[in-house]
Amino acid sequence: MKEKILILVENYNLGGVKSTVDALIHSELKDKFEFKVLSIKEIDFIKNFQPKIILFNVVNTWRNILKLLSIKIKNPYTKIIIIEHHYSRCFEQYNVPNLSRFHFMLKLSYTLAEHVISISQNQCEWMLQNHLLPSYKVSVIESCRLLETFFAISSKPLHKPIILGAYGRFCLQKGFDVLLKAMKLVSPTEVTLLLEGEGTLESELKQLAQGLDNVILLGRVNDVPSFLEKCDAVVIPSIWEPWGLVCLEAKAAGKPVIASDVDGLSEQVYNCGILVTPQDPVKLAQAITSLSNQDLEIWGKAGRESVKNAWQNYIIKLEALIEEML
Known part of the structure; x- marks a missing residue:
């Protein structure tokens, strides 16, 4: 029994x-x-x-x-x-x-x-x-x-602008307001942000995204693997995150990660991306802009390897x- x-x-x-x-x-x-x-x-x-x-x-x-x-x-x-x-x-x-x-x-x-x-x-x-x-x-x-559906995602050819993905609940914790402020400092020819999600801060985030040619709001998250397939890298600008499943999913999908240097995220980003100070749009924008100078393929492979088991x-x-x- x-x-x-x-x-x-x-x-x-x-x-x-x-x-x-x-x-x-x-x-x-x-x-x-x-x-x-x-x-x-x-x-x-x-x-x-x-x-x-x-x-x-x-x-x-x-x-x-x-x-x-x-x-x-x-x-x-x-x-x-x-x-x-x-x-x-x-x-x-x-x-x-x-x-x-x-x-x-x-x-x-x-x-x-x-x-x-x-x-x-x-x-x-x-x-x-x-x-x-x-x-x-x-x-x-x-x-x-x-994570099998994430491991099945194949690498995509890299072209400019780099497609940066972010997804999750639209709430204070996730720091998407900071991300949109950072995107104001990033050239549209360098990076385009795809942002998926919904939540209590939806109206505020839509307001922040107005006039930003390098930001596309996609609404509710329905199919995370399909979303990640479109992305070259993933950004996680959380203010706090005891662990951070989004980081795990991104690494399994072979995507480099830019993440806040907080809690569980700090121990997940090792040789597979960049850790940044939370709630700092300038430093986040610098990290995003630097993606074009990084070997994203090597970071993606390292991240996927680290979560295979x-x-x-x-x-x-x-x-x-x-x-x-x-």
């Missing part, structure tokens, strides 16, 4: 959550474990499933601590693994006015779980430096998704942790 694993999520339709969870429940681990996905709003149904382990893929907040405590009380024989996909060093720099209160909230959350998964080395170091939990209680398992490594690490917790 298969051991039951419940994956608890807040918003299943978020791109990164959906791609990772879908890949996991249909992976080879389905032959060993019985997976079920529930929303945090459906916690009353947990007892019906009687899972051995809950993967708590939900944002840790004061309100969710109460839900976590309720789950703990009502399911005393179930072990909880928190997947910390939301917070990071740079998140707290830009979003947290009261650090001691914020850290206390995280300590309470992590105390209620048997284990915590950190999704990047940088995030894990931040957790330990702030004494949010003991080292034996955290494991680094970098987020991943199935990413999904297998993710499954191996997660399976080992689940086995340890059972």
Whole structure:
């Protein structure tokens, strides 16, 4: 009989959550474990499933601590693994006015779980430096998704202008406002930006893009591999990013990356692109302009090579942790 694993999520339709969870429940681990996905709003149904382990893929907040405590009380024989996909060093720099209160909230959350998964080395170091939990209680398992459709993308001949791609939610975190300000400083004959996405800042970004001949807004992201096939390189101007699945996808597609030097992005860009200071349109524009002087093919190959076993490594690490917790 298969051991039951419940994956608890807040918003299943978020791109990164959906791609990772879908890949996991249909992976080879389905032959060993019985997976079920529930929303945090459906916690009353947990007892019906009687899972051995809950993967708590939900944002840790004061309100969710109460839900976590309720789950703990009502399911005393179930072990909880928190997947910390939301917070990071740079998140707290830009979003947290009261650090001691914020850290206390995280300590309470992590105390209620048997284990915590950190999704990047940088995030894990931040957790330990702030004494949010003991080292034996955290494991680094970098987020991943199935990458075969990205590996299948063939390299495209390079012509001017260079086609630079960016995609994701139109929100403060992703830094697309900074990117559009940077594009004002980039010659249209050198680089064209394709920007895909939607979200709360859509009107503001459309306003910033007005009059920019080197920017094309493409609307909602429907098919990421097809989008990346059109691009020569990818830019990720995030202000914070605990890991950054976009970077993983871009590298798997063989595309060089320009990324903010923050959190999990910092450890992903090695010999495959450029790291830049976040929220600096001038430095970002300089990095974008410099693409024409780089060997993009070599960067693309290096990036793809670095992630060729990413999904297998993710499954191996997660399976080992689940086995340890059972």
